[in-house]
Amino acid sequence: MFEFSPKALELRERLLAFMDEHIYPNEATFRDELAAGPRWQPTRIVETLKAKAKAAGLWNLFLPESEYGAGLSNLDYAPLCEIMGRSFLAPEVFNCSAPDTGNMEVLVRYGTPEQKKQWLEPLLAGEIRSCFAMTEPDVASSDATNISARIERDGDTYVVNGRKWWTSGAGDPRCKLIIFMGKTNPEAPKHQQQSMLLIPMDTPGVRVVRMLDVFGYDDAPHGHAEVIFENVRVPASNLLLGKGGASRLPRGGLAPAAFTTACA
Missing domain, CATH: 2.40.110.10 (Butyryl-CoA Dehydrogenase, subunit A, domain 2)
Incomplete structure (x- = not known):
């Protein structure tokens, strides 16, 4: 039987609370912003929620076995990922959305120090x-x-x-x-x-x-x-x-x- 770490369980409760308070109530806001256009520009609501997620310590929860992530194993990350998957907004809000997650993992493991400075750091910060x-x-x-x-x-x-x-x-x-x-x-x-x-x-x-x-x-x-x-x-x-x-x-x-x- 799988058992999650205390850290993962604590993050799970905080993540559930954040979803209830900030994510689900703003799904309609996101759709409204997108409909008002322009469609191929970042929405204000997602950028606002990203700042809230950072402040709440719910940021870069992936990256197992890496100094850059939250220190979770894939097993610990699984229930958090399932919760984020309940809303189309959530993965990006927590900086846990594809293809950035995979690209960041590649850079963490195989990038040079210069490549990490140029590309990984701004990706981890959600700037690009x-x-x-x-x-x-x-x-x-x-x-x-x-x-x-x-x-x-x-x-x-x-x-x-x-x-x-x-x-x-x-x-x-x-x-x-x-x-x-x-x-x-x-x-x-x-x-x-x-x-x-x-x-x-x-x-x-x-x-x-x-x-x-x-x-x-x-x-x-x-x-x-x-x-x-x-x-x-x-x-x-x-x-x-x-x-x-x-x-x-x-x-x-x-x-x-x-x-x-x-x-x-």
């Missing part, structure tokens, strides 16, 4: 958002070994070309970072051909083509985008874990995030 570009329209890319987008070395830089879609978060004006999965070495064994690269959203050659609907909903202001990468050039130091390192990244960072997403 991020997206994860893996899925492609022309291949069955839920199996990442099928991806065809290319990451090619050119001197001290990598050049990226490819087409991605269902890139969650790319429509959010706060999105400043893309974690991009592409093929660096087509001649390597099947599971060592792919790598992950940090691409600033404003890099020349990154183009959001359109926002995609899911069951008729556009999920503004966050959304899911089709994105074209045309000769996008970034420093070689932006590659995570070297060439072929992507096979290790999903297990270390994105697998726990998938659990988070499923609950929230």
Whole structure:
């Protein structure tokens, strides 16, 4: 039988109280703000509630086995994640929403000190958002070994070309970072051909083509985008874990995030 830690149980009670006082009563406010537009801008109510959540100590509850998180195991986080999943507002309010959770876990475990300073710290503070570009329209890319987008070395830089879609978060004006999965070495064994690269959203050659609907909903202001990468050039130091390192990244960072997403 599972038993939660005293810390997790105490956080659970505080989280339930916050949901009753601040989250559920403001769902209609969020919908009203979104309807009044513009749709692709952050809402005032979510930003206000984020400040309240920080002040209440209900912030960055994920990140197990990390100095940056709340010090909870995945088991302890599970009941909190289930509670947050009861409202479409809650995950972002507590800075526990995908794809930022998975991207932050990747940066915590595999980022350099410089990358953590530039990207992880503002993500942890809720000052920016991020997206994860893996899925492609022309291949069955839920199996990442099928991806065809290319990451090619050119001197001290990598050049990226490819087409991605269902890139969650790319429509959010706060999105400043893309974690991009592409093929660096087509001649390597099947599971060592792919790598992950940090691409600033404003890099020349990154183009959001359109926002995609899911069951008729556009999920503004966050959304899911089709994105074209045309000769996008970034420093070689932006590659995570070297060439072929992507096979290790999903297990270390994105697998726990998938659990988070499923609950929230």
